[in-house]
Amino acid sequence: MGNVWQFFQPPLYWQQFEELCAGLLTEVYGVPNAQQVGRPGQAQNGVDVFGTSARHGRIGIQCKRLSDLDENNNPYPGGPITRALLRDAADDALSFVPDLKLWILATTARRDTKVQGWVEELNNEWEQMGRKRIAIVWTWDECISHLNSYPELQRRYYRDVIQVGSPKDIDEIILRTIAMAFARPAFEVPLHCETPSEFFHALKDTQKALRTGELVDRESRQVIRKAIGGYRELDDDLARTGLGDVDKHLKLLRTQLEQGLKDGTIVTVGTCLDIRQPDLARYLDELRQRCLDDLNNVLRYAGIPTV
Structure with a gap:
């Protein structure tokens, strides 16, 4: 393939990714009849296109x-690529009729040498079994290369989608989305003035934005902004490490609040939180401030306005 000169965001939703894969199959392998298989929710025997x-x-x-996490911060079906996920997907596809000569696992994850090794292992096993089928993986890096090699695909699928010129541009989109998630009352109003249910919703929403890049509106619960991914997708090592610390502190803050409500050191009085131990109140405030301080350090480093 030619040199990659243009970066693209992965499609925001899995339906769009399937449509893009159909287009890639048409262009890359010269498949005039490429089509999506069945309807959403139908058994597809490991094949979507x-x-x-x-x-x-x-x-x-x-x-x-692969980017999305559920409300418990677990991957939705099709979460991060593991050896078990690859094997299960490949086994499902064995029952697809008619039989396949080439099976492709297409993902929005970045290229990973471990995954490439697992694919080679799988192909060796199939060869020893006499199975005339080959498996390959299209990571998002391969998809970007194909998009750059086929301008028609760019025009068809990315005409109205934000294109970015470098990994630094992608990092900025992710960081600005995360910054928006922290710019809310949960990180401004004194803890004892917070409404418990709203505060926990805010913490959960902020964790989701940090980990997935998806930000929901406080009132409507609709997605109002979605970046390419969460902080783990940042290209810059220092920014990724800094937000990893934010994630740890945010998780600890949420855990401490939940434990306090459980053991009675924090109670609900009317619509407010009553933290009955002064040391605990100071500790929780320090944790919350540490989240903001670490975030703002990363934002300053990246040249983005602080929260």
């Missing part, structure tokens, strides 16, 4: 958009 290439035979793609 299917088509036949004159040169390569029948090809199936399993599409995994």
